Amino acid sequence: MMHLTPQGDTYIDTILAYKEKGKALAHFNVSNLDQARAICEVAQELDQPVIIGVSEGEREYMGVTMVRKVIDELNQEYAVPIFLNADHTYSLPKVMEAIEAGYDSVIVDGAKLPYEENVALVKAAVDAVRLYEEKTGKRVLVEAELGYIGQSSSLNATLPEGVSEANLTTVEQAKDFVIRTGIDMFAPAIGNVHGMLTDAPEPKLHIDRLQEIRKVIDVPMVLHGASGNTDEDLKAAIDAGITIVHINTEIRKAFRDGEMEFLAEHPNEVAPYKFGKEGQEKMKEVVRAKMKLYMQ
Numbered sequence: 556m557m558h559l560t561p562q563g564d565t566y567i568d569t570i571l572a573y574k575e576k577g578k579a580l581a582h583f584n585v586s587n588l589d590q591a592r593a594i595c596e597v598a599q600e601l602d603q604p605v606i607i608g609v610s611e612g613e614r615e616y617m618g619v620t621m622v623r624k625v626i627d628e629l630n631q632e633y634a635v636p637i638f639l640n641a642d643h644t645y646s647l648p649k650v651m652e653a654i655e656a657g658y659d660s661v662i663v664d665g666a667k668l669p670y671e672e673n674v675a676l677v678k679a680a681v682d683a684v685r686l687y688e689e690k691t692g693k694r695v696l697v698e699a700e701l702g703y704i705g706q707s708s709s710l711n712a713t714l715p716e717g718v719s720e721a722n723l724t725t726v727e728q729a730k731d732f733v734i735r736t737g738i739d740m741f742a743p744a745i746g747n748v749h750g751m752l753t754d755a756p757e758p759k760l761h762i763d764r765l766q767e768i769r770k771v772i773d774v775p776m777v778l779h780g781a782s783g784n785t786d787e788d789l790k791a792a793i794d795a796g797i798t799i800v801h802i803n804t805e806i807r808k809a810f811r812d813g814e815m816e817f818l819a820e821h822p823n824e825v826a827p828y829k830f831g832k833e834g835q836e837k838m839k840e841v842v843r844a845k846m847k848l849y850m851q
């Protein structure tokens with residue numbers, strides 16, 4: 556397996572190296588240290604850098620600055636780079652809170668807003684982050700999403716309201732959006748959906764739309780809501796220009812299932828490190844399979 560990131564390379568260099576090779580970096584969300592460790596262990600086993608993401612809810616639960624400290628410690632402990640992303644962030648104050656806490660990147664999510672308001676929010680965030688960069692000399696990446704794909708990393712019976720073919724990102728808007736906002740990374744809606752469907756297969760990804768978008772924008776592209784998509788679809792999306800793939804629901808479910816199975820067999824077990832371990836093992840299987848797929 557190739558290794559594109561000697562220790563010490565920057566985040567953007569790592570992303571651009573993957574883009575150049577037509578491979579994808581893995582982005583996984585966490586809600587606790589058990590999950591963060593499970594991800595780091597697999598990343599090290601496969602000798603690949605990895606991005607750990609925390610949504611507003613996840614970082615509120617763990618502590619915005621505490622997450623940064625934990626990832627710093629994990630970077631000391633593991634021999635692969637671990638980058639920290641402030642996932643879906645809905646307001647400028649929350650963007651700045653994450654940036655000032657030292658996160659490596661932030662996703663400004665105005666996808667639910669009317670187009671012009673989305674552009675305005677993202678542009679304001681990019682401007683604020685560029686000022687922060689000038690002051691500190693630190694490079695911070697800003698990503699934004701266009702086209703609504705639902706908000707929650709959960710199990711759902713049906714598609715979230717507002718998600719439809721009509722809301723796929725158009726080529727014209729993708730180009731306009733990237734130019735006007737000045738973002739570093741772009742997340743299109745191409746049939747991907749946050750969360751996982753319980754009673755139906757995931758919608759197929761519109762690879763043709765992705766290919767058309769790739770032709771008009773040059774920034775790295777990110778696929779959100781990849782839980783539940785088939786390996787074939789994910790591979791096709793990476794081949795068509797996706798450089799980062801987000802998975803949350805699928806690893807949440809694996810982690811929960813591992814704990815539940817163990818507790819069903821050991822109903823009197825109360826030690827979190829024992830049932831947490833089983834959650835980690837189940838989750839690592841998913842993390843490993845995804846990371847191997849992205850590198851194929």
Ligand SMILES: [Zn+2]
Pocket residue numbers: 643749779780801
């Ligand atoms: Zn997402």
